[in-house]
Every structure is written in C-alpha cells, then in structure tokens.
Amino acid sequence: MHHVAFDLFRAYRLSPAVSLRAEPFGALAYHFGTRRLSLVKSPELVTVLRLLDSHDSAAGALDAAGVPIRQRARYAVALAALADSEVIGAR
C-alpha cells in the first residue's frame, strides 16, 4: 500500500459520486464512478468526512469533529487512503 502525501491544511470534500451508508463500525463508502467500496472504520471518521465540505481545511473539520491534535497524524493516514481511492478530493 502506498501512502500519498495528505495536506491537512487544504480544503477537501466528499466526492459527489460517493454514497455513505452508516454501519455499526462506521460506514461503507461506495463510489459510483470507480465502483469501489471503501470501509470507513470508525464513526468519528464518518463525522469528519461529513464536515469536510463546510470547513476550509481538513484540520478545521478534524477540530470541529473534536479530534484531539495528537490523533491528527492517524487521521491524516486514513484521509490519505480515502483520497487515494477518490472517496474525498481537494476542492
């Protein structure tokens, strides 16, 4: 698995081609364009995804979701993977 650099200080959005389905573990994200299914493995990360569009940066969305700063790096890895599979994209 390769890691893409993820810029926490850019603005992102959930892809309009993606549908999120709430699940006990978090959510399933289905991309109707690429037809790939991604697992969003925590409810907190789902909250972050839903907040991306209304914040000027991913960091802003993390703050709004109540993610402590010390956990940012971990979330950046998760967000990078979601960006890699086009679930989210820069705007």
Add this chain to the structure above:
Amino acid sequence: MRADTAGQPRRTAALTEQFKAGLAAPICLTWELTYACNLACVHCLSASGRRDPRELSTAECMRVVDELERMQVFYANIGGGEPTLRPDFWDLLDYSVAHHVGIKFSTNGVRLDKRAAQRLARTGYVDVQISIDGATAEVNDAVRGIGSFAMARRAMDALAEAGFGEFKISIVVTRHNVSQLDAFKQIADEYGARLRVTRLRPSGRAADCWDDLHPTAAQQRLLYDWLCARPDVLTGDSFFHLSAFGSPLPGLNLCGAGRVVCLIDPVGDVYACPFVLHEQFRAGNVRQPGGFARVWRESELLRRLREPASAGACASCGQFDACQGGCMAAKFFTGLPLDGPDPECVLGHGQPELASTCLPDRPRPSAGHSRTGRAAPVLIPADRIATRAAT
C-alpha cells in the same frame, strides 16, 4: 467482496467481528429474476429451467429496487435462470440504474446480440458477466449444453465490438476445467475482460454431480497457488476455505451468509445466501409487510447467523482463523454438520465425515425448476478432455 479499507484505528480482526455481526444492508445481494433458462447446466445452483408462475411482476420488482435504493444497497448481482429471458429485463435494468442501484448481471449470452451490446455500452453503471465453464467447447458444452460455448463467445464478441469496456468472464471451477485456468485467463486477456472464478457448491442440480465435479485435493492446491499468483483474478471471495493452505486469499475470508450476503429468488423468497435454496435457510419473502428491509433486519434466521458461531469440531484446528470452517452451503448439502469442517477442507478434516454420508441421505435442495424430458448434457471423463484452449 474486495474492498479498500480506510481509517485504521482498529485492527482488521475487530472489523471481521463487525461483519460477522451483520450490516445495515447487504453488500453482496444476489437477485435471481427468473427460474426460466434456455440452458440446463448440470451444476445449476438454482436448478433452473422453467419459469415459476409466482415470479415477481415488473411492478413488484420495481418496488424491490425502490427499497434497495432506500437501504443504500449500492448494486445488485442479477442472475437466474437466465435473467435476460424476462421480457422486462431491460426496463428493470434501466429503472434500477436510474434509482442508484447498479446492476451486475450474469448471462449465458443468449440475448446478448449486437444491438443489446450497444445498448449496454451506452448504459452507465452496468457490469456484465458471461458464464462459461470450459475454455474449449468440448469441456464447456459437456456441462452447459451443446452450442453454449459458441453462444457465449458470440456475446463476448458483441460486447467487445460495441466498445462496452471491461466485462467479466465467469467460471465455476470443476475437476474438468481446473487444468484450463491459464486458457481462461488468455481468453479474458484477449477481450480485455476480467476473469472471475468461483467455487462449485453442491447446491441445486449440483447436489447430484458435486461428487464427480468438485476439484480433487491436488487440484485445490494448484488452484490456490494459481490464485495467489494472480491477484487480478476475481473470486467473489468464494475460495476462503483454501486460505488454510497458507496466507489468506484477498477478501473477507468468512461466510457472509445473512451477514453481508443474501439472495432474493424469483418468487421473492429471501435466502441467507445464493447457495442455500432450502427451506431451512429461507428468511422470508419480499411480498410480506415490511418488505425486504424487514426480512433483512428482523428475520430470526438471519439474526441467528449473525450470532457468534461455535467452531465445533474445528475448534482444535490451528487453521480455523484462516478458513473459518469453510462454506455453510457446502457442508449442508453434503450432509456435514454446520459447525465442523468443510467437505473440501484442505487439511482433509472433512473426509471421514464425507465418506460416511451418501447422496440419498443428504438434504435435498428445494425450489427445483428443472425441465423434464430434456436430454441432460453428458459428463465426459477427465482423461479425455483436451486442455489446450481453442484459438
């Protein structure tokens, strides 16, 4: 299912537990639209042939699609029987796609002429899967019927000519075609298609020929090695029992029945998985009040399947974590206990039990719609089968 994973705070094992406990809606929903079929494959898992007069009407099918849209079932795997024999097939396809339920359909190619291929090439969000069970007409037609190989190839040609893009070629691995894996891959590569190979289950008419058709132990090893070397070949997660050979194959590696998988049959009956058409695994019917959603959420059977299962006789086996005891349907229709080894357990743990059950004692698949008075394809001995692909 092969899914990307993101958000790694928890271990994968914990996620597997979540999947075992069931999801809000299925990920892999198979919907068989009709029991009618122009072929009479010896191993048909739904024992199809004749249409059932109780099959869902066009309006009823559309209501199911509406429900799938509300439940966010992102796509449905459409099969049969031969789904394209339904006169409303193309309308249902368009309706479904317009309602954000993608369609992946399996066909033997009978209705897939140039015009249909062009239509499909214009429709977004449709996957087509053409079934063959031999890389040569000789091997294929022995199982699927005379002329069925040529028919499938015509459909593949039509899709390629129409510029459909990447379609799938789907194979059920048997004792007679396992030696043709490379030839199947070559056919797929020639078309720019994706190869999908799945496991033969003793379901439907295959209950009667599984003993003769399922791969031998040596062939299972060969298949495992072949799949490990070709991660681009799809398997529908159906070979997770082979993971006990060593490193796990890609995918969920667990029985998804009632958890992430289920089947809606042509008359609206909901079964825990596509391979257990038997009343013991019937969870309800989409025509009941509350429809499919209620069956999925409230069926006692499905709830039971989501509870932690005992490893039973497999508890002492060091490979249980790898294979999870194998396939429920394979055990059920070979008369083996559900909490014990798979009949094709790669460590041979299923052998003693399998040897003690004989065919007449095994559970009989229900909902048979086989035609009678029609010559069934003849099985040919393995040693008489050429392994070279047709060019």
